[in-house]
Amino acid sequence: MLQRLQCATRRWAECKRLPTLCTSWHRRHGGLVDLHELDPRSFLIVEVKRDRPGVLGEILELFTRSAINMTHIESRFKSFARDGPSFHIDFEGSLKDAQVQELMKAIKGLPGVYDVLPETPREVPWFPMNIRELDLTVDTLDGGTELINEDHPGFNDPAYRERRFEIVSLAKAYKHGEKLPRVRYTEQETATWQAVYERLGSLHDKWACREYRSYSTSLPLYDLCRQPDEGEMLPQMEKYCGYAVNNIPQLGDISDFLQQRTGFTLRPISGLLSARDFLNALAFRVFYSTQYIRHHGNPFYTPEPDICHELLGHVPLFANPAFADFSQEIGLASLAATDEDVAKLAAVYWFTVEFGLLREGEDVKAFGAGVLSSFGEMEWACADVPSQECREMGSMKEQLKPILRPLDPWEASKQEYPITTYQPVMFCAESLEDAEFRIAQFCDSLTRPFFPQYDPLTQTIRVTKAI
Numbered sequence: 001m002l003q004r005l006q007c008a009t010r011r012w013a014e015c016k017r018l019p020t021l022c023t024s025w026h027r028r029h030g031g032l033v034d035l036h037e038l039d040p041r042s043f044l045i046v047e048v049k050r051d052r053p054g055v056l057g058e059i060l061e062l063f064t065r066s067a068i069n070m071t072h073i074e075s076r077f078k079s080f081a082r083d084g085p086s087f088h089i090d091f092e093g094s095l096k097d098a099q100v101q102e103l104m105k106a107i108k109g110l111p112g113v114y115d116v117l118p119e120t121p122r123e124v125p126w127f128p129m130n131i132r133e134l135d136l137t138v139d140t141l142d143g144g145t146e147l148i149n150e151d152h153p154g155f156n157d158p159a160y161r162e163r164r165f166e167i168v169s170l171a172k173a174y175k176h177g178e179k180l181p182r183v184r185y186t187e188q189e190t191a192t193w194q195a196v197y198e199r200l201g202s203l204h205d206k207w208a209c210r211e212y213r214s215y216s217t218s219l220p221l222y223d224l225c226r227q228p229d230e231g232e233m234l235p236q237m238e239k240y241c242g243y244a245v246n247n248i249p250q251l252g253d254i255s256d257f258l259q260q261r262t263g264f265t266l267r268p269i270s271g272l273l274s275a276r277d278f279l280n281a282l283a284f285r286v287f288y289s290t291q292y293i294r295h296h297g298n299p300f301y302t303p304e305p306d307i308c309h310e311l312l313g314h315v316p317l318f319a320n321p322a323f324a325d326f327s328q329e330i331g332l333a334s335l336a337a338t339d340e341d342v343a344k345l346a347a348v349y350w351f352t353v354e355f356g357l358l359r360e361g362e363d364v365k366a367f368g369a370g371v372l373s374s375f376g377e378m379e380w381a382c383a384d385v386p387s388q389e390c391r392e393m394g395s396m397k398e399q400l401k402p403i404l405r406p407l408d409p410w411e412a413s414k415q416e417y418p419i420t421t422y423q424p425v426m427f428c429a430e431s432l433e434d435a436e437f438r439i440a441q442f443c444d445s446l447t448r449p450f451f452p453q454y455d456p457l458t459q460t461i462r463v464t465k466a467i
């Protein structure tokens with residue numbers, strides 16, 4: 001035991017005395033992780049009698065005899081139901097250790113002690129701590145085909161379904177560290193892309209927010225000498241990632257580009273993930289991207305993510321450093337969060353990263369990827385008077401316009417939303433910076449028994465237990 005503790009102490013010393021451990025020791029265990037496995041500190045509270053001076057010295061003596069290192073101690077005058085003071089003691093070791101249990105028994109046996117209260121067990125939902133462990137989180141809800149139901153234009157098209165199966169198989173076989181699979185798209189698929197690309201282009205000029213249309217960066221670029229540090233986004237994507245009217249870009253090229261801009265990378269996925277798995281990856285600056293394309297029957301609105309949505313909706317903003325940081329922040333907040341908090345974060349993500357709007361002067365502009373990738377929904381969200389044709393495309397028969405609310409993440413976290421029609425309610429921020437600030441505040445307000453930090457050098461999450 002002594003040796004183990006000395007070992008633990010040395011490990012802390014190596015971590016510059018920060019109680020943060022980059023650990024790969026944690027295991028998937030009934031879907032839970034015990035924080036004691038991540039941080040070998042524990043605490044207990046000793047409630048003592050009021051008229052027994054010197055009892056603290058006896059408690060400390062027992063710690064000395066057990067050779068257990070204390071890391072912090074403080075006294076409170078009154079404990080909950082007692083009339084004497086209590087001592088809160090942090091120490092190295094787990095309450096499960098036999099030595100610690102004996103110590104607790106010995107303390108409890110002291111004449112001046114009322115009780116010894118151990119900390120409550122701290123088990124949290126399992127989460128990936130290493131970028132490789134994202135390989136364990138890729139079970140999609142639908143296997144890439146389920147959203148093809150009767151309403152889907154691809155439902156009665158066996159050729160489409162077969163092709164889609166072929167593409168999602170590539171994503172299913174992918175493991176971290178491999179080269180991203182390249183897809184040779186068919187002429188029909190490229191024609192769908194072209195229709196989307198051309199029509200979105202003109203709408204983006206009108207309704208995409210400034211941060212989507214342009215870039216500015218102080219980060220080193222691969223072509224630094226010839227690169228201006230700001231300019232229009234689309235020419236960059238055309239130059240470096242293969243964006244073109246007649247070419248569907250490859251995820252690998254975009255991932256390399258984003259990595260050099262903001263450290264974000266793409267990872268192929270076969271379909272819709274659970275909100276937890278999807279958001280957890282953002283903590284590693286990894287964005288899951290589908291690779292198949294929507295059905296050619298309706299290029300201007302599809303309910304599910306597809307390559308047009310990922311590349312024309314999400315990617316340009318992931319090249320924006322502030323946006324990348326804020327996306328990662330949502331990801332970090334989702335690690336080991338309760339199911340309730342994950343649902344709230346998913347809603348906040350939905351109403352901002354997916355369907356967020358903002359004000360530019362008098363105008364309402366889009367920064368949400370679901371708006372930016374849908375010709376129909378962009379008109380729905382941004383036009384003064386959305387046309388009837390547009391409304392019908394998004395199954396909006398009764399409602400004439402979305403209800404716009406000022407962005408309040410607490411409100412958004414509770415707001416319900418449909419996923420297969422246009423959004424009846426949308427949130428509008430004052431600016432992208434305003435949205436980022438409010439969401440960071442919201443993330444901070446969620447509580448967990450630990451703080452996760454991302455270490456980009458080792459691509460692991462470091463955990464500091466909150467004691």
Ligand code: HBI
Binds near residue numbers: 272273279305
């Ligand atoms: N999965 N592949 C994929 N792409 C998404 O955009 C996505 C997802 N799962 C959940 C999800 N989005 C939403 O619930 C977000 O609000 C988290």
Ligand code: NLE
Binds near residue numbers: 303306354
């Ligand atoms: N409705 C969007 C589009 O047609 O591009 C996709 C939304 C994905 C969440």
Ligand code: FE
Binds near residue numbers: 305309314354
């Ligand atoms: Fe999306």
